[in-house]
Amino acid sequence: MSGLRLVTMAGPPTCGKTSVLRHVLGHLQAAGRKVGVVKLDCLVTEDAQRYRQAGIEHVAQGLSGSLCPDHFFAGNVPRLLSWGVDRGLDMLFLESAGLCNRCSPHVRGALALCVLDHLGGVRLPAKVGPMLRSADVVVATRGDLVSQAEREVFALEVRRHAPKARVLGVQGQTGQGTLELARLVDRRATVLPADELRLRFSMPSAVCSYCLGETRLGDERQIGNLKLLELPS
Amino acid sequence: MTAFPDADRAEPIPTASGPALVIEPGRDREGSPEGFPPLRLVPGDLLAVVGPTGCGKSRLLADIEWLSEGDSPSGRKVRLEGFPAGIDEEETGTHHRVAQLSQTMQFTLDLDVGSFLDLHARSREVPDAETVARAVVEAACTLCGEPFTARTHLSGLSGGQSRALMIADTALLAAAPIVLVDEVENAGVDRRRAMDLLVSRDKIVLMATHDPLLALLAPRRLVLARGGIRRIRDRTPGEEFLLASLEEQDLAHTRLRDRLRAGHSACESEI
Numbered sequence: 001m002s003g004l005r006l007v008t009m010a011g012p013p014t015c016g017k018t019s020v021l022r023h024v025l026g027h028l029q030a031a032g033r034k035v036g037v038v039k040l041d042c043l044v045t046e047d048a049q050r051y052r053q054a055g056i057e058h059v060a061q062g063l064s065g066s067l068c069p070d071h072f073f074a075g076n077v078p079r080l081l082s083w084g085v086d087r088g089l090d091m092l093f094l095e096s097a098g099l100c101n102r103c104s105p106h107v108r109g110a111l112a113l114c115v116l117d118h119l120g121g122v123r124l125p126a127k128v129g130p131m132l133r134s135a136d137v138v139v140a141t142r143g144d145l146v147s148q149a150e151r152e153v154f155a156l157e158v159r160r161h162a163p164k165a166r167v168l169g170v171q172g173q174t175g176q177g178t179l180e181l182a183r184l185v186d187r188r189a190t191v192l193p194a195d196e197l198r199l200r201f202s203m204p205s206a207v208c209s210y211c212l213g214e215t216r217l218g219d220e221r222q223i224g225n226l227k228l229l230e231l232p233s
Numbered sequence: 234m235t236a237f238p239d240a241d242r243a244e245p246i247p248t249a250s251g252p253a254l255v256i257e258p259g260r261d262r263e264g265s266p267e268g269f270p271p272l273r274l275v276p277g278d279l280l281a282v283v284g285p286t287g288c289g290k291s292r293l294l295a296d297i298e299w300l301s302e303g304d305s306p307s308g309r310k311v312r313l314e315g316f317p318a319g320i321d322e323e324e325t326g327t328h329h330r331v332a333q334l335s336q337t338m339q340f341t342l343d344l345d346v347g348s349f350l351d352l353h354a355r356s357r358e359v360p361d362a363e364t365v366a367r368a369v370v371e372a373a374c375t376l377c378g379e380p381f382t383a384r385t386h387l388s389g390l391s392g393g394q395s396r397a398l399m400i401a402d403t404a405l406l407a408a409a410p411i412v413l414v415d416e417v418e419n420a421g422v423d424r425r426r427a428m429d430l431l432v433s434r435d436k437i438v439l440m441a442t443h444d445p446l447l448a449l450l451a452p453r454r455l456v457l458a459r460g461g462i463r464r465i466r467d468r469t470p471g472e473e474f475l476l477a478s479l480e481e482q483d484l485a486h487t488r489l490r491d492r493l494r495a496g497h498s499a500c501e502s503e504i
Contacts, residue, residue, distance in 0.1 A: 118341075119341060121342070122352070143333075144335060144338065145337055145338060145341075146338060146340070146341050147339070147340055147402070148332045148338075148399065148402065148403045148409075149350075149352075149353040149399075149403075149407070150340070150341060151333075152329075152356055152357070152407065153352055156356045176295055177295065177298075177299075179306075180295075180299045
């Protein structure tokens with residue numbers, strides 16, 4: 001499959017993914033790379049417009065709406081890759097905000113970025129799950145708003161959950177650190193292997209009545225996979 | 234003179250505690266060469282960075298943070314003496330090389346001072362966390378002159394106390410040999426003591442500021458304009474004289490503030 005290099009980017013809502021990526025794509029374009037970006041979100045997004053305003057030509061976006069956002073993402077990856085190939089892109093970035101922390105959009109053979117906001121606190125890395133644990137590069141934003149000690153503890157917490165990942169402090173608003181991130185991405189991203197595309201982490205293994213649109217609550221309404229929490233006696 | 238018993242096994246004499254930082258000139262935004270001789274900063278050095286907004290201060294600080302190899306927009310080369318050029322592909326971040334202090338930073342943890350310092354010390358695997366924590370609180374109290382204890386909650390610290398705690402923590406508990414300071418506001422922190430504390434811990438301190446007192450506290454300053462380092466100035470004897478008078482004014486201002494705070498009249502002759 002051509003020379004297209006795929007990069008996935010995931011992170012909790014409003015952590016600064018699009019702000020960071022706008023700068024990164026700009027730097028890559030300036031370095032002569034033909035880049036494209038697709039934003040996959042849940043309910044609303046104006047990010048395609050934000051990318052175009054930043055001078056990025058190849059932009060698409062999609063909303064999962066009533067579908068599970070992670071299934072929506074996974075189901076669209078092959079089409080998006082073909083779109084990138086058709087346009088002759090060097091690099092395609094898939095940015096996903098539609099994540100509940102259970103899943104991860106990262107694809108084997110594609111460079112995986114996870115964006116986390118320092119303001120989420122030092123316990124955030126423990127709570128984020130596979131989109132962090134299966135990431136290659138962790139982009140920590142808004143470090144300019146917390147103390148040095150909190151940045152150090154945050155980085156340590158990230159390393160505990162993603163021991164092999166690089167942690168970069170980057171400011172989406174000012175662009176500080178985005179040039180270095182763009183260089184790192186350019187060095188690390190490789191062309192996808194020719195064999196079958198695979199996610200790095202599996203999706204939930206079963207469905208329940210609510211996945212099928214059920215809204216009524218009660219034991220008799222529940223089918224499929226059900227997990228009941230243990231209450232203190 | 235006694236010979237050292239382990240002379241043949243002794244380590245080479247350490248060059249203070251950390252490596253020297255070397256900055257080689259690049260070019261400004263118009264492409265003109267900066268033309269200063271390579272700048273070598275050693276642990277204990279304090280350097281002010283001055284210039285109007287948009288002068289290229291952030292680029293300079295980023296060049297230092299990322300040890301630019303001449304491939305950033307400024308073309309500067311920055312390296313730590315005794316280390317290979319550039320950043321290690323395997324290193325996990327830059328926070329261990331460069332600590333940053335700026336006036337926009339806040340504590341966001343829901344902890345008291347003692348637990349916060351314990352968390353930081355444990356993350357650094359400091360053997361005697363309790364002693365270090367005590368030293369940090371003590372140093373911070375000296376900087377701000379408003380005592381607080383390990384049991385004070387972070388959210389209960391005044392602006393001055395919290396800035397003082399950040400500075401003391403960075404000086405005593407952060408591993409980074411380089412500290413980038415972005416302005417220290419004149420609110421309840423003894424700025425000379427703060428800088429003295431940082432450099433006494435063998436840090437290389439670069440301080441971006443618009444404040445005359447802070448700028449003159451540094452024996453040397455970089456003057457930036459249009460993305461380039463225009464001049465490197467040494468503090469003159471005349472400026473040292475001026476600094477002394479600025480510090481007197483600063484002290485008078487602090488006294489006045491303390492009097493007002495305590496409910497006294499601003500005039501010392503009145504009660």
